[in-house]
Amino acid sequence: MRRVRSTASAGISGFFAPHIASDLRETGAVGGGLGIANAIVAEVSVDLSHSDGLVVVNRVNGSYIDGCLARYIAERIFAMAGRRGGRVYIDQRISVPIGGGYGSSGGSAVAIAFALAKALDMPIDFDDVAEIAHEADIICKSGLGTVVGVLKPCNGIVLVSKPGGPRIAEVRCIPMEPNLIALTAFYRPIPKNSILSSSDHLEKVRAIGLETLRRIEASPTPENFIRNCYQFAVEAGFLTPKIRQVIELLQDVDGVIGASMNMVGEALFTIVDYRAADKALEIIEKTDPVWVYRWRPGVSPVQVEEL
Numbered sequence: 427m428r429r430v431r432s433t434a435s436a437g438i439s440g441f442f443a444p445h446i447a448s449d450l451r452e453t454g455a456v457g458g459g460l461g462i463a464n465a466i467v468a469e470v471s472v473d474l475s476h477s478d479g480l481v482v483v484n485r486v487n488g489s490y491i492d493g494c495l496a497r498y499i500a501e502r503i504f505a506m507a508g509r510r511g512g513r514v515y516i517d518q519r520i521s522v523p524i525g526g527g528y529g530s531s532g533g534s535a536v537a538i539a540f541a542l543a544k545a546l547d548m549p550i551d552f553d554d555v556a557e558i559a560h561e562a563d564i565i566c567k568s569g570l571g572t573v574v575g576v577l578k579p580c581n582g583i584v585l586v587s588k589p590g591g592p593r594i595a596e597v598r599c600i601p602m603e604p605n606l607i608a609l610t611a612f613y614r615p616i617p618k619n620s621i622l623s624s625s626d627h628l629e630k631v632r633a634i635g636l637e638t639l640r641r642i643e644a645s646p647t648p649e650n651f652i653r654n655c656y657q658f659a660v661e662a663g664f665l666t667p668k669i670r671q672v673i674e675l676l677q678d679v680d681g682v683i684g685a686s687m688n689m690v691g692e693a694l695f696t697i698v699d700y701r702a703a704d705k706a707l708e709i710i711e712k713t714d715p716v717w718v719y720r721w722r723p724g725v726s727p728v729q730v731e732e733l
Contacts, residue, residue: 443635532572
């Protein structure tokens with residue numbers, strides 16, 4: 427039995443514009459957000475002594491889950507490897523809230539795909555493995571552009587300016603000054619299907635997202651980025667009363683550059699001067715969040731090692 431550990435980033439989405447195509451390689455989304463390095467760890471064990479079908483056992487933070495992502499990735503990689511069957515054991519540790527707009531599904535897909543490809547000694551390149559993770563996120567309806575957003579190393583704000591899979595998407599990094607850090611607070615999950623329930627709403631969100639991208643590209647700074655993320659959340663109808671209330675409280679703190687809502691979850695993120703972080707955290711914690719985190723935004727390279 428071979429054991430491999432893979433570590434990947436997660437990422438908060440601040441805005442998005444979906445792009446649906448007939449080809450999964452062209453399907454995706456433009457958007458932008460803040461990477462959270464090393465947020466997803468997947469340990470994968472493969473037993474090839476059983477060839478009577480594929481068995482996938484997936485555990486996330488100690489709980490067994492019959493997840494679409496793990497099953498799809500395993501089936502795709504085993505098929506590419508020419509394997510008729512085997513047993514795959516996946517043990518994931520996800521350090522960000524699930525369902526809160528933190529990109530946990532995209533990061534999970536990346537970590538599982540790279541670990542499993544290594545465990546099977548697959549002779550495929552980086553983009554091949556990444557493409558499988560991208561497909562899985564779309565097929566399982568857990569994301570559109572998250573995978574490409576957590577693959578390219580970035581010390582700052584990630585901006586996906588062209589939608590699609592790893593070979594098509596264009597991703598750039600907006601640098602942040604050393605004095606700036608980020609804070610996030612999570613209150614409760616919001617199911618994606620509850621906020622994108624109609625084609626008319628989806629098209630409205632797409633138009634607003636594309637205009638948001640245009641404004642950010644015209645002035646790619648942290649201040650302009652987060653200001654336009656907030657405008658996107660308002661115009662697209664995503665901003666909840668709770669998040670609006672907390673953001674209004676933060677606006678009175680000197681050193682807070684701006685704040686907006688995670689896409690999509692009842693959660694917020696804010697960019698602040700590090701000297702204002704304690705005061706901002708004090709205000710956030712009084713609003714009873716489930717989870718609070720303070721970090722320097724960035725996407726780290728995918729790390730894969732045999733155990």
